[in-house]
Amino acid sequence: MSEERVVTACVLIIGNEILSGRTQDVNLAHLATELNEHGIQVREARVIPDDENEIITALNACRARYDYVFTTGGIGPTHDDITAECVAKALGRNLYSHPDIEALVRRREAPPSVMAARMRMALVPEGAELLTFSFGPGGFVVDDVIVLAGVPRIMREMLTSVLPKLKGAKPVRSRTVSAYVTETQIAAPLRDIQDRFEQVAIGSYPFTHEGKFATSLVVRGTDADLLDSVCGEMEQLLRGIGEVFDPES
């Protein structure tokens, strides 16, 4: 890899329901794609339970390694929603009740116990900048931590509102070429291409298409001209062995 400036991130997916298999996470793929468009590379993701020690440990470990840590999940009003207080503890900040959220919550009347539960959602670490989404307050940014909802529709809305606030570098772009070849047929010459172009990362992904074995070669990097040139070499390699085709068409 070249020495150009990169901005990196880790995604912490918080929730017992993901680790139990009850819920299929779909937030990581969306975050990875959108963050990359903004010039932030997701380098790692962790799925962790609704457990204070686990969340704080993961936050600290990942903050030390990446420019940003994004969390999804655990920001509702119930006892298993502990992300905000864990972020406060990890950052050594006090948790406080944000007056803007309190005002929003008070707009709709409710019995005292319901109001108290809603007010839990006003608790954020001191210094947090609130994100807004169309149904009311939600996530927040504090230091290098971006706290997002777990519900995909709401997470996406929050992400859109936070992206302009974040620094980014060049997005990673990719070129893909696919052919009816097996991975073993192209492994040796493909390694040669990778060895000659250290600034890009080449991936090889086997699949079946219309009952035949096929392989997609993907080259990733930030330099468009270089990607075109490497992709040209990969295509030439594939054409010498099997039919090149577009699996999307």
Next chain:
Amino acid sequence: MSEERVVTACVLIIGNEILSGRTQDVNLAHLATELNEHGIQVREARVIPDDENEIITALNACRARYDYVFTTGGIGPTHDDITAECVAKALGRNLYSHPDIEALVRRREAPPSVMAARMRMALVPEGAELLTFSFGPGGFVVDDVIVLAGVPRIMREMLTSVLPKLKGAKPVRSRTVSAYVTETQIAAPLRDIQDRFEQVAIGSYPFTHEGKFATSLVVRGTDADLLDSVCGEMEQLLRGIGEVFDPES
């Protein structure tokens, strides 16, 4: 949580294509469900790139914390398939060419460079026990690490073949009850129930159904009678506030 014996696992999802957003992981949910049925609780998952240092670091960190570490991805014949050599390095074992896989690979003739690429798939850590799947050799078990394919169909076949070799304890079971209530309406009494039953974990998951706000309450634990009893309390709580229904029907 009670002090009963539990068997824990971490899943390492290895692959740039997951972190780039190109590929949606579906292996974690399957692994979590199947392993739990066998009495192994998935406590964490990490998605990491095709990078030797990252893979070795994650293997060592997770082996220290969990009974088993399952990996998916990176076991093909191309340059980006480095899981086997990383596992060997993490465990301090030599990588060697397994004669059973070599014999299988030699059955089908191929030009020398293709044969050499296929032979890369015969490389496993010393002491590894091979898993078989219907298309030939694939993953392996060595010490507390279980190395599986990334392609979901193949991963599932390998998992089925390895499960009988692994020790398990009691599976975590769950009971779910759903109603047209918001989370804030039940947050306070739900916390009381959780506080009274520390041996189970209660989760609250909001969703919309036929245009109305709804919440599913899920209680997880290993004691079926206790789950029934807690679920009865949750249902009684919900019935006092809104209509209980089955979102699956």
